[in-house]
Amino acid sequence: MNPFSQLGLRHDIVNALTEIGFEKPTQIQEQAIPVLLSGSSDFVGLAQTGTGKTAAFGLPLLELLDFSENSPQALILCPTRELCLQIANDLKNFSRNINDVNIVAVYGGASISDQLRQIRRGVQIVVATPGRMLDIIGRKAIDFSGVRYVVLDEADEMLNMGFQEDINDILSTTPDEKKTWLFSATMPAEVRRIAKNYMTDPHELTVGTKNTGNSNIEHHYYVVRPRDKFAAFKRIVDINPDIFGIVFCRTKIETQEIAEALIKDGYNADALHGDLSQQQRDKVMKRYRDRSLQLLIATDVAARGIDVNDVTHVINFSLPDEIENYTHRSGRTARAGKKGISIALVTPKEAGKIRHIERVIGKEFIKSTIPTGIEVCEKQLFSIIDKVKSVEVNEEQINQFLPKIEEAFQDFSKEDVIKHLASLEFNRFLNYYNGAQDLNSNESEGRGRDRDRSDRGDRGSRGDRYGREGGAQAGFSRIFVNLGSVDNFDRGSMLGFICDNAQISGKVVGKIDIKGVFSFFEVESDMAEKVFNNFKDVDFKGRQVRLEPAGDREGGSGDRGGRSREGRRGGRERASEHQGGFRDFSGKRRERRSEKKRW
Structure with missing residues (x-):
């Protein structure tokens, strides 16, 4: 017998849970479902993400609603469209054996006309994000006067995202006598206030300690x-x-x-x-x-x-x-x-x-x-060996090729075959981590001037942070070009520009770092001369394109991120040519400042 049947759920719901692989209720489900099935009180459930809160409130809703009545009876509010779709899909799976269940997911980024059409056809459960729900209410396209249950899922995150006023406006369209169920992973003061404002003497259930993480x-x-x-x-x-x-x-x-x-x-x-x-x-x-x-x-x-x-x-x-x-x-x-x-x-x-x-x-x-680096290479090597050992061999299909395979390896010893097979993938990591440095930093390391210099270099060299260890990869030359994001280049368009004008294949181009008014790119060293020669007479929108070996332009002259005086001056001169280009850069700075708050 499925343990869910002992919680008071009817057989068609329990059968659906068995079909989709729900064998045993989680702690929040085991404790919340019997309380919510009574339908007699408001409810606050605190449990961590991933503990099964959707089933904890969804299964009681399916028991309590009257599906012979095709009008909104339950409203579920959640912070994001992904969660909205997930909840709606879960409820549809739970109710697969119940007739006439209509569930509509209402969220931004999708056609509102399609959602309105579904609502007009009739719905008992609406799962919604606050912004899109307000849009539909504003169009007077839905009547919540018959709503009996409102669920606020991930309430803490909805408040973090600034949905407090939207929630107020939405709930003002629902009856006072409804029951409100609030689920949250954490219980900050804002969630406590929302419980006080919208609930009367709620039953509170906490699985684990408030605000704690999953013990697993x-x-x-x-x-x-x-x-x-x-x-x-x-x-x-x-x-x-x-x-x-x-x-x-x-x-x-x-x-x-x-x-x-x-x-x-x-x-x-x-x-x-x-x-x-x-x-x-x-x-x-x-x-x-x-x-x-x-x-x-x-x-x-x-x-x-x-x-x-x-x-x-x-x-x-x-x-x-x-x-x-x-x-x-x-x-x-x-x-x-x-x-x-x-x-x-x-x-x-x-x-x-x-x-x-x-x-x-x-x-x-x-x-x-x-x-x-050597630890990574060792782990990858034995991962390859494990895959070879565990691979499924299709005897029937492979047997017809064995004579040719054995002929190809006739000059190889057993040890040679093992070495070559393991090296197929191992060499890639060995080459990458050749000469790799120790990247660990002691907490006491870098205080004062050294740490400040390190942090400044990090902020000013975004492209280098996301590159290979140690700058240009072996066998490649790094080249400066006087074009960048201000010229509306990203990595893809820069790759196309380089290949078209240098008449080379994209396979010989390595890392591309797009800066503001200039960029760096890598090409295989034996192709570098061809690139420089083919770019001698190239212009971009009437301005000559200039290539130079990266050299000192990257690290130095004491300038943050390697920008030369010429590069800075060029950027100021070109600001008027590229309206909006520098808005992006100031936007980045504003975004970074905002990251420092709340600690």
Whole structure:
């Protein structure tokens, strides 16, 4: 017998849960469902992300609503479109054996006319994000006078995102006698106030200690110099060959740049942030759920509502602005009772923030050391060996090719075959990490002038942070070009511009770093002369394009990020030619300043 039947749920719902693989209720489900089935009181449920809150409120709703009546009876508000879709899909799965259930997901970034059409056809449960719900209410396209239950899911995050007024306006259209159920991972003062304003003597249930993290998550942190953060991050990824993770950044810009740098280096990665269209977001998430992507690089807001099983690691490339967000981030792993690892990359001056997080989540962090290059190579080598040992052999199909395979290897000894097979992938890591330096930074290291200089270099050299360890890769030459993002170039368009004018293949072009009024790119060293020769008479919008060996333009002259006086002057002269170009740069600076608050 399915244990869910003992909670008071009817057989058609329990059968649906059995069909979709729900075998045992989680703690929040076991304790909340009997209370909510009574339908007699308001409710506050506090439990961490990934503990099954959707079923905790969704299953009682399906029991309590009258599906012979085709009008809105329940409203579920949540912070993001991903979570909105997830909740709606879960409810449809739970109700697969119930007739006449109509559930509509209402969220921004999709056609509002389609959503209005679904509402007009009749709906009992509306799952919505606050902004789009207000739009529909403003059109007088829905009547909430018959709503009996309102669920506020991820209430803390809705308030963090500034939805307080929207929630007030939406709830003002619902009856006073409704029951309100509030679910949250944390209980800051703002959530406490919303419970006081909208509820009468609510039943409060806390699973675990308030604001604490999932006990199945192991927390690690690495102290690293700012300029080495990306290189350290890649080593952590490489030392975990089977990683299936989410990487959190503070800003959309950082998210996109890290994803682009990873893709350039051959990783299965992509970015998820607020500037993507709904179609783009759906495409990225489909690839991630299908495990075509190994790493999803995301902002906090974009990652809300991601419910993907078997996430092995959460990596905090940048710590969140608010400590509570760390709980939400780490909760993306160790879902459904499984184990997971949450990693934080911190600079020496950020190390004290780890102590703050420890106090809030009630868990101790393990200080770990960034692996050496040889350690990464060893781990990757034995990962290859494990894959060879565990690969499934299709005897029937492979047998027909064995004679030719044996003939091809007739001059090889057993040891030769093993060495060549292992070296297929091993050589790539061996070449990459050849001469790799120790990237660990002591917390006491770099205080005063040295640390300040390191931090300034990090801010001024964004492209270098996301490149290979040690600058240009072996066998490549690094070249300066007097074109940049002010000229509306990104990495893709710059690659096309270089290849078209130099008459070379994109395969010989290495890393491309787009700056403001100039850029750097790498080409295979034996192609460098051809590139310089073919660019002698190239112009861009009437201005001569100038190439030079990167040389001292990158590191120095004491200038932040390597910008020469000529580059700075050129930027000022060209500002009038490129309206809006420098707005982007000032926007970045404003965004960075805002990151420093709340700690």
